[in-house]
Amino acid sequence: MCAALSGFEVLVMKIASWNINGIKARHDVLLEWLRQAEPDIACLQEIKSMDDLFPAVEIEALGYNVETHGQKGFNGVAILSRKPFDEVNRGLPLLNEGDDADEQARFIEGVFTVNDTVLRVVSLYLPNGNPVDDPRKFDYKLDWMDRLHAWSQDRLLLEEPLILMGDYNVIPQAEDCWDPKTWEGDALFRPETRSRFEALKNLGFTEALRSSTAKAGIYTFWDYQAGAWPKNHGVRIDHLLMSPEATMHFKGCEIDKFVRDWGKPSDHVPIWLEYNDA
DNA sequence: ATGACCGATTGCATCGGA
Numbered sequence: 001m002c003a004a005l006s007g008f009e010v011l012v013m014k015i016a017s018w019n020i021n022g023i024k025a026r027h028d029v030l031l032e033w034l035r036q037a038e039p040d041i042a043c044l045q046e047i048k049s050m051d052d053l054f055p056a057v058e059i060e061a062l063g064y065n066v067e068t069h070g071q072k073g074f075n076g077v078a079i080l081s082r083k084p085f086d087e088v089n090r091g092l093p094l095l096n097e098g099d100d101a102d103e104q105a106r107f108i109e110g111v112f113t114v115n116d117t118v119l120r121v122v123s124l125y126l127p128n129g130n131p132v133d134d135p136r137k138f139d140y141k142l143d144w145m146d147r148l149h150a151w152s153q154d155r156l157l158l159e160e161p162l163i164l165m166g167d168y169n170v171i172p173q174a175e176d177c178w179d180p181k182t183w184e185g186d187a188l189f190r191p192e193t194r195s196r197f198e199a200l201k202n203l204g205f206t207e208a209l210r211s212s213t214a215k216a217g218i219y220t221f222w223d224y225q226a227g228a229w230p231k232n233h234g235v236r237i238d239h240l241l242m243s244p245e246a247t248m249h250f251k252g253c254e255i256d257k258f259v260r261d262w263g264k265p266s267d268h269v270p271i272w273l274e275y276n277d278a
Numbered sequence: 279a280t281g282a283c284c285g286a287t288t289g290c291a292t293c294g295g296a
Contacts, residue, residue, distance in 0.1 A: 021295085022285050046295085048286065073286055074294065128296060169296075188296065223296065224283035231281085235296080267284080267296080 012251060013114070014038065015121065016272035017165035017238055019045040019221075023078075026266055027055055033259055034062050039272060040082050041110075043123030045167045047076035054078065069108040077123040077166070079110040087111035092124075092147050106144070114277045117161065119246070124148070124166035129187030138187050141169070145196040152203055161246035163275075164205070167268065168239045170197045172207075175216030176236035188237060201241065208240035208253040208273045220255060221268045229260055238271050249275045 016039040020026040023044075034042065042064075047054060049070045056066040063082050069090040070076035079085075092107040106125040111118060126148070129141030148164075155162055171189045174180040183189040201207060209218065219234025228234065242250055251274035259269050 025285060046285095128294085130296070183296095186296080221296075225296095226283085227281045228283095237296080 011277045013040040013275040013277055014272055015041045015043075015163060015165070015240075015275050016256075016270050017043040017045070017123065017167075017240060018270040019125070019167040019238065019266060019268035021046050021266040021268065022048040023054060024049065025264065027058075029259070029262055029264060029266070031058055031062070032262070033256070033270065034059065034064070034080075037256060037270065037272070039080075039270075041112075041121055042080040042270075043121065043165045044078040044080065045076075045123060045125040045268075046074075047078050048074060049076055067108065067110060069105045071103075071105040074104075075125055076105045077108045077125050079108055079121060079123050081110060081112065081121075083112045083114070085110050086113055086118075092144070092151055095143070095147050095150060102144075114161075114275075118158075119275075120155065120160060120162040122162070122164045122166070124164060124168070126166065126168045126170065128169050129190075129193065132185065132187050132190060138190075138192075141187060142192055142196065145193070145200070149196065149200050149203070152200060152205075156203055156243060159245060160243070161249060162243035163246050163273075164241040165239070165271075167237060168197065169237055170194065170239070171235050171237060172197055172210075172239075176218070178217075178219075178231075178233040178235070183235070188235065204244055205241035206244075206247040206250070208242060208250065209236070209255075209271065211247075211250065212253045218255065220271050222260060224267050238268060240271060240273050242273075246275070249277065251276050 064080040127141040220238035222229040
């Protein structure tokens with residue numbers, strides 16, 4: 001109201017991340033959440049679909065541009081945006097030339113224009129890493145985190161608003177899970193994993209949720225098994241990391257827990273931030 | 279009573295997820 005009266009418009013964008021655990025199984029739930037939550041940008045993980053089979057028609061009918069980086073059966077990420085994409089980059093670069101190619105679709109970057117400035121948004125699905133004694137799993141996870149670190153160092157040199165959002169498969173601290181003892185030794189909670197997440201943040205990122213609250217027991221994932229949801233045995237593994245230039249626009253962070261109570265839910269719930277574009 | 283999982287695949291069992 002005041003902004004309108006004073007002659008300039010303050011707009012707040014809603015930018016969300018959600019591991020939907022399969023677009024085929026979650027199509028109707030996703031559409032309902034898009035209608036209710038009305039995000040301006042939504043980063044999706046685990047679409048479990050090839051690009052040309054992604055059901056984009058009804059999503060586009062709600063006003064979204066759709067860009068995917070998918071593969072058959074597993075993984076796969078996407079970005080839905082009401083703003084047009086200026087640029088899309090798929091896949092996280094390798095650390096060294098000659099390294100084995102990464103066949104897994106876990107990373108997509110969208111570039112947008114907001115009030116004549118750049119906004120970069122990444123949807124990422126970091127490897128789970130279990131079991132830790134399998135190098136194809138845990139070493140792959142740690143290597144992927146090293147690649148994300150290197151890519152982020154490079155991007156931060158641009159000094160632009162940049163938001164890295166997604167399913168990190170990282171429990172940052174003991175208070176981010178129901179029972180730390182049950183997670184000891186798990187790839188999501190191993191010291192090698194948590195120290196890499198800390199190192200990534202220490203490049204200069206601000207974690208949206210933790211800049212809003214220090215409360216324990218805030219979760220974004222509840223396993224389908226063993227009544228984890230009704231018992232509130234959750235973990236906080238979906239994170240939003242903001243570059244300094246993005247943090248200046250940060251207004252708040254929320255988790256759409258209510259979606260976990262809907263029929264046929266994903267095991268993750270959406271997490272989103274408000275981005276003041278003035 | 280005390281909470282027995284879910285999604286994708288060419289499948290009617292297996293894998294991957296966390």
